[in-house]
Amino acid sequence: ALKEGGEEGRDNLTDTTLDKPGFNTPWPAATSGAPRVLSTPSGGPIQEAPVSTPEEGTIPQAPHPTQATTAEESTAQACEPAQVIEVPSSEDQEEEAEGFDAATSRWRPLARDATATSREWGHADAIRELLYKTARKAIKDPRAAAFELATGRLKVSPFDESTIQEVRAQIAAMLPDPTAAMEVPTGQPFMLHLLSQSLEVLGDPDFEILDHGSESFAEGVPLGWDKPIARTPQVFPKRTTFRKLDQSDFDPSMLNYRSAELNAEQLEAKFREDERAGLMVCTTEAEARRIYGATSVLIAAMGAVTKASGDVRPLHDGTHGINLNNKIKILDKLQVPGPEDLQEVASRVKESKEAPFALCADIKQAHRNVK
Known part of the structure; x- marks a missing residue:
């Protein structure tokens, strides 16, 4: 504002x-x-x-x-x-x-x-x-x-980029550990150490979630x-009430919806773009099972929605068949x-x-x- x-x-x-x-x-x-x-x-x-x-x-x-x-x-x-x-x-x-x-x-x-x-x-x-x-x-x-x-x-x-870096450096200089504040955690686009230190100085009650411990945004x-x-x-x-999701028979390998089949080429291009951006990893089902375990790999049914711009947005159904969403309980x-x-x-x-x-x-x- x-x-x-x-x-x-x-x-x-x-x-x-x-x-x-x-x-x-x-x-x-x-x-x-x-x-x-x-x-x-x-x-x-x-x-x-x-x-x-x-x-x-x-x-x-x-x-x-x-x-x-x-x-x-x-x-x-x-x-x-x-x-x-x-x-x-x-x-x-x-x-x-x-x-x-x-x-x-x-x-x-x-x-x-x-x-x-x-x-x-x-x-x-x-x-x-x-x-x-x-x-x-x-x-x-x-x-x-x-x-x-x-x-x-x-x-x-x-x-411009030089102005942004200069502002970041000046804010880091105000913090207890300026060197750590300027570091960007691996796999993250955000300066989480800088944000965490600044929020701690400001008395924010939730500053630790950014970079403290094994379960943080940094890790x-x-x-x-x-x-x-x-x-x-x-x-x-x-949270005292929970939304009831559809119950379905467990199926760890679901077939895609028709909307995904009709937009297969656009979805493929989208996934390649995400791969280049580091948001997805190209692998095989066998390799995924080797890394994460045979029972941990679930293949969700995928659909597609065409946005007003003409781009296609992929939708993964985490509820039906694989029952993944049914297991997640948000207590806050x-x-x-x-x-x-x-x-x-x-x-x-x-x-x-x-x-x-x-x-x-x-x-x-x-x-x-x-x-």
Whole structure:
């Protein structure tokens, strides 16, 4: 987004007054260094920590919930503030579901980061200032560039490779281990060590999933078919209901659907393209059984869908016959905003008297780029 939210309002990238405040930093708190008393969603007062609050000093704390009865609840409550934005529902008041779960406070914008340390504020502010200056140097007219991006007319990135590498190096220099931060794990396109270190400095509860341990994005994550995927209570609530999938007789080698047969040549070209990109490996069934074990190799029925662009998208049926999806149980619940949540967000935007501008983007083959 070219404009960040906040009830007091801040200008877009054409206003040079954005040079100093950090992420979600209210202008008076960022400039004066004085704590401000804010109202929580339930009406109780909290203090907002200023940028100059010393790390070893007293940090104003938000009210905490009742003592947890289990270790899992205790971990979750350590990351979830007691009073989040509530939205009216058909039965009662419910906590707002914004789609980012407990990693965000779900407080009103000006009440967020109230418990952040001076180190967290400083790191966020330094990155924001670096990105702002880089964007202003590369994009002379942010308004025109935003509209070009929104209408699909921005075909080439305004940031050349040397600029991108320079920004990465400067962010790495802010971190505890700059050398490791600049390394890209084998088989991954992302700078996971840099992201993990930065998120740890910012106090993100889930930074370890990026590169800590054998089950991480850097090493590879389990898919859940052979054993349940461990929960992440710091971020997600527990799933209590599960979608019932079709039950079918087990068949480890299924035949393709007719749609795949009709688009065989296009699918072959697509798979060759994925092979060149490192997303697929060309092998034989015998070799796959030798590497992964005879009982682990399942051949799913494949279909094909023609997209509006004319390209063909392959679809693998992991449910019927091979029963792979039936074995996978996701124990964390991903909350998706509903009509009541969107109405609450719209009402807060109206109260702020701002007109934020944001774009939603889709990263091509994002999940397939996770090892």
